[in-house]
Amino acid sequence: MITFLCALAALIIGYFVYGSFVEKVFKPTDKPTPATLHNDGVDYIPLPAWKAFLIQLLNIAGLGPIFGALGGALWGPSVYFWIVLGTIFAGGVHDYLSGMISEREDGKSISEVVGLHMGDITLLLMRVFSVILLILVGTVFMTGPAGLLSKLTGVTVTIILPCVLLYYFLATLLPIDTLIARFYPLFGICLIVMALGIMSGMLLGVGGHTMPEMQLANLHPKGADMPIWPLMFITVACGAISGFHSTQSPIIARCIKDEHLGRPIFYGSMVAEGIIALIWAAAGITFYDGTNGLAAAMAKGGAGSVVYEICTGFMGGDGSLTGYIGATLAMLGAIACPITSGDTAFRSARLTLADWFRVNQKKGVNRLVFAVPLLAIGGILSQMNFDIIWRYFSWTNQTLAMIVLWTGAVYLYEMKKDSKAWLIAAIPATFMSAVTFTYIIQAKEGLQLGTNISYPAGLAFAVVCIILFARKISQK
Structure with a gap:
């Protein structure tokens, strides 16, 4: 319990201390934002700060901080270490920079932002990469909540899935304040109840379970066959750092009314997601009394x-009406996470394609041109094995995060050549370069090579990325 509370405190302190430092490095201005300059009533709409934060949090908090955190908990309480450090020094920086750079460039999609600073070849790769990732995200965040809703209601997944797909279609197509901004406050309440309720159940020892203390040992039931490096760092994606977040940040970059709101909205929502991931990772190993039970x-x-x-x-174990309501709200919170990320994943894919092909999205027919094929592909992919899609999503997700961090480092160098501001992005970018390359060399869905090859290869790739970055900024 003590190390869990310390990890929780570290996340909160990290927001105020390191988050403030990142904001100071970036230096927000008082210039008009895209929301006020390009208000079109569809995607560019000024929103209140509390609503923008809530939408950003629900956009990014999909299945990652729940399913991913539970998967990461299989390695034991060592997962706390990655969630805390990843959130503060990597995920928070990644989300803040992707949102604020997009805001400064008229709310452009992340692929356009990366291309502007990294070159035409990278632009094309990012456009394709982003759309593929967003479709994968929309698909896994479609089948996941359908399964949870089936558990809660007893209705079969085959009936629920088309309903989720229909909602995603409407959320992709309609103005952001028609469905998303209206229903997200309700989803947010469920999310908060879920997090606080489960955390309280653990801390109060409901069911007689004892929270384990953090240790760095590999407690995975499969032992050495599942090394912490790099597998845990890919498994716990959205709860520490996630490239998917950078595809969502431009949605809110088009809606904030003041650059000074960037830290609470972008960095703050990442910290909030880190807290959710920490709670679920702890819940997994606590409720099942260790990694073997989980x-x-x-x-x-x-x-x-x-x-x-x-x-x-943790919330309905006493069989009372209050417990039943609490458990139901907790489940709805767990369902809200993926639903509120899946809908904006397809929406972001539409915006990415619209930016790519320069198609104005004010007219409904122009939005239909992209929305229909995107949701059709998602519907087809939803029939595939969830675990297979999730594995490819996780690696693609972290690879995108690595690319965006390198882009942030280039942007900071361009903005402040006489300082070392770029280090706040370059250091986590180097780390993620090693993680992602090591993983794809070692994993089942990759080359399946041993650690004697994958570890040196990952290190070598990180060095190559540093050299390419140095070449890039030398040309600026």
């Missing part, structure tokens, strides 16, 4: 079943 539960019923058991166990 692994057995995951193997038996999947992550969706584990989420259901934890919610009902």
Whole structure:
């Protein structure tokens, strides 16, 4: 319990201390924002700060801080270490820079932002990469909540899935304040109840469970076959750093009314997601009394079943009406996370394609041109095995985060050549370069080579990235 509370405190302190430092480095201005300059009533709409924060949080907090955190918990409480350091020094920086750079460039999609600072070849790669990632995200965040809703209601997934798909279609197509801004406050309440309720259940020892203390040992049931480096760093994606977030940040970059709101909205929502991931990682190993019990539960019923058991166990275990309502709200919070990321994933894919082909999105027919094929592809992919899609999503996600961090480093160098401001992005970018390359060399969905090859290869790739970055800024 003590190390969990320390990790929780570190995340909160990190927001105020390192978040303030990142903001000071970036230096927000009082210039008019895209929301006020290009208000079109569809995508560029000035929103209140609280609503912008809530939408950003729900946009980024998909299945990652729940399913990903539970997967990461299989390595034991060492996952706390990555969630805390990743959120403060990598994820928060990544989300803040992607949102603020987009805001300064008229709310452009992240692929356009990267291309502007990294060159035409990178622009093309990022456009394709981003659209593929967003479709994968929309798909996994479609099938995941469908399964959770099925657990909660008893209705089959085959009936629920088309309903989720229809909602995604409307959220992709309609102005942002028609569905998203209206319903997100309700989803946000469920999310907060979920996080606070499960954390309270753990801290109060509901069910007689004891929270384990953090240690750096690999406690994965498969032992050395599942090394912490780099597998845990890919598995816990959205709860520490996530490239998907950079595709969502431009949505809110088009809606904030003041650059000074960037830290609470972008960096703050990443810290909030880190807290959610920390709670779920702790809940997994606490509720099942260790990693062996968690692994057995995951193997038996999947992550969706584990989420259901934890919610009902920590919040509805006494069988009372209050407990039942609490457990239901917790489940709705777990469902809200992926639904509110899946809808904006497809929306962001539409905006990315619109920026790519220079198609104005004020007219409904122009939005339909992109929305229909995107949702059709997502519907087809939803019939595939969830675990396969999730594995490819995780690596693609972290690779995008690495690219965006390098872009942020270039941007900061361009902005402040006489300082070392670029280090706040270059250091985590180097780390993620090693993580992603090591993983794809080693993993089942990659080359499946041993650690004697993958570890040196990952280190070598990180060095190559540093050299390419040095060449890039020398040309500025």
